[in-house]
Amino acid sequence: MSAVLNFERSTSEVVLIVDDVPDNLSVLHDALDESGYTVLVATGGEAALQRASQALPDIVLLDAMMPGIDGFEVAKRLKASALTAHIPIIFMTGLTETEHLVAALEAGGVDYVTKPIKPKEVLARMGVHMQGARQARQTRNALDAFGYASITVRASDGKLMWQTPLARELLMAYYGTTAPAAPEAVVAWLRRHLKEAEQQIEPPRLTAQLGARRLTFRLHQQTGDSEGGGDWLIVMREESDAQVIEAMSLSFKLTAREAEVLYWVVKGKINRDIGDIVGSSPATVKKHLERVFAKLGVETRTAAAGMAMTRIRQLHPQFEG
Structure with a gap:
């Protein structure tokens, strides 16, 4: 089942409908399915929480009044979890008194539709709220990809x-x-x-x-x-020291040890300290530095450190020297 859901998620957005009345589920399911959504259903609060945490739908259509855990409590629990807090919730309610509508919004709903349900109205409301959710998801996916x-x-x-x-x-x-x-x-x-x-x-x-x-x-x-x-x-x-050292090695065509020595020069270490860190004598460190100077076309450690710092910050902007 999860394999099917993962495939469906790549081609359509997922809607979770929560309602304890089968007729309401049927009407909405058919309308959303025809509109290209992948539709999941739950007939109670516990099932809704479980489905939401497993499937991470793009939006939830939530009946306010249900036996057991009602819609208000379901919404509060969804918003209390970092896993599901970002999912927009539209309440479906037959209660039109102001206090109930306010309660729906305070529980975490972004909108509500009144019963009897009109599928076209539901689709229109979903479109408004899913646009923001879609943009946020695209941003997160792009960041993760890099x-x-x-x-x-x-x-x-x-x-x-x-x-x-x-x-x-x-x-x-x-x-x-x-x-x-x-x-x-x-x-x-x-x-x-x-x-x-x-x-x-x-x-x-x-x-x-x-x-x-x-x-x-x-x-x-x-x-x-x-x-x-x-x-x-x-x-x-x-970031790690190893990543920065590798980047310096590739950028300046240095050996791994030369890049490591240059890295610690950037960090302000003297030859004796660098020798202790890399397991070499100060004289060996000096020889590595001489080869680094030749490859970078500089004559002093200050110039080498400055050139290296400039390149590191181009590749790793958050690097602190």
Whole structure:
């Protein structure tokens, strides 16, 4: 079944309909299926939560009043999970009193339609809300394709609204934290630079160190309502000494050891310290440096470090010398 769903997801968007009345499910299922959507159904709250976490639909059409776990509670639980918080929810309700409609929106719904259900109205409302979700998904997919992890953090309460699988691994490795709470250092950094970000001025990046590995965060864009600071898409990229050294080796046509020596020169180390780090004598380090100077066409370690730093920052903008 999962193989079929994965194939379907590549060609159509997935809608989860949640309603305990079979006739309502049937009418909507047929209309959405004819419109090219892949349709999943659930007849109760527990089943809805399970399906949503497994299939990660593009949108949920949710009946407000159901026995057991009602739609309001389902919505709250979906929004409380970093896995499903990004999914738009449209409530379907026969309750038209203002207090019920407000409750639907406060539970996490982006919109509502009233019963009896009119499929054309549902399709129109879905189109409005799926456009934003589609753009956000395309952005995340593009970032992931180039090796960047991403998260969405709500500035007001520091809640981690969404994260890629790679982001989940990195946050656990560097901070030992899991959703729904974002790392305190990340939340503090976000709040400190909100004014700059809102004025479209890119703030300084946040860097976390883990041995020879570094994790860099940068604010990418605001993705939600600006109230209380809004939701922000944060892009993460991990770098390591080994990656930078390899890039220098390829860029300047250096041997691996020459690139390693040049890297530590950039870091401000003297020959004796570099020898201790790479396991060579200071005299051997000096010989490596002489060959580096010749290949770079410079005469001093300051000039070599400056040229290397310029190239590193072109290849790895988040590198801190």
